[in-house]
Amino acid sequence: MSESRGFRGAESWLEQELRSGLRPVTAAPDLWHRIQEGGSRADRTPPVPLSWALLALLAVLAVGGGVWSFQRIAGRAPLDLATLTEAEINGLLEASGELDIRSADFFAIQNWIRQNSQLNLVRGSGEAPGGRVRILGARILRIRGSAVVLLAYLVGGHQNMLLVSGDRRKWDTVSADGHAFSRTSRLISWRMHDQNYAIAAARMQDAQDGCVLCHPSAVAAF
């Protein structure tokens, strides 16, 4: 390789940011075993006879047709917030985090959501979030073309998230407006102002704590 590696002279703030944010990482310890398994599988693979190739082609066409049909069905089928939120709890923002906006200011996030989606993040009371609440930021997910807002926050140091969606056709879980709640162990969902809401907590015992985002002086009782 050439000696003229990278960064000559003074770096701009952007270059520093990129170099820090994209720094090298360490490979997973099991990578070698995966390569061994993958390599030996490839070594063992015998030449493919024509009849097998034709069968494989037919199978691919059949699977492709199935996937195409599933996509059509999936595009129409309702998917409730509870399902999505459970998936979110089970491991949304991996190492690459992915909040679109990071701010502790609820109103700044509310404005940003208005500007970037058709959704309005409405809180049930006009009270400011209480002292136990620390807002981290928000993200807009695009699921089947519909926007879903995720607000991430901590309550007493524990993790919570609020999800909001507006597309009734695709997300409908409760038919009428108002606080019609449905709960699972770690999830509370309701419909309000023509939008679907759900609060999820990382720990089962924290589910109701999430309500203090909007009701800082009230104890949630359902």
Next chain:
Amino acid sequence: MVLADTQKEVIEGCQQGDPDAQRALFERHKDAVYSIAFRYSGNSSQAQDLAQEAFIKIFAAIGTFRADSSFESWLYRIVVNTCFDHHRKRRRIIPLFDDFLNVLRDPRDSVLDRMIRSEHSSRVQSLIKTLPAEQRMIVVLRYTQGLSYEEIGEILGLPHGTVASRLNRAHKALERRLTRLMGIKGKNV
């Protein structure tokens, strides 16, 4: 020269199918290969798949490597092409499911723990994902591997000037988005 000689021996060992030489080559380059895959894809499970596939291709093709060129460039070219192939396949096959794949992530660690821990890294990483594939790879090679324009050009088969102009375009896009995200008014922060 000791290092260069050792690398030469390792490569020759790999060309003869020596498992110890393959392991030595893997140990020397695993972090670089994985880092490119991870920074390009932004996803650790995809990066594992990409690194695995790249190393299998490297060991399969190492017999074609000629010692008169740079081994690193040859190796990086395989990693880069593996990433591009994967990107093309994903774009072609069922893009609808990408949103769901992005939602259903690795459940080993809790959500916001990781978010807080990797706040800085993730901010840049998420912006990188918005760049076109080739620009993104140029940024990764430049900032993850610290390669020069000439080295990047050799790997991607592009003239030095093209690398510079594409990197410049990526800088402008990232600067705009990062500035907005961080709420920075001026550049000297």
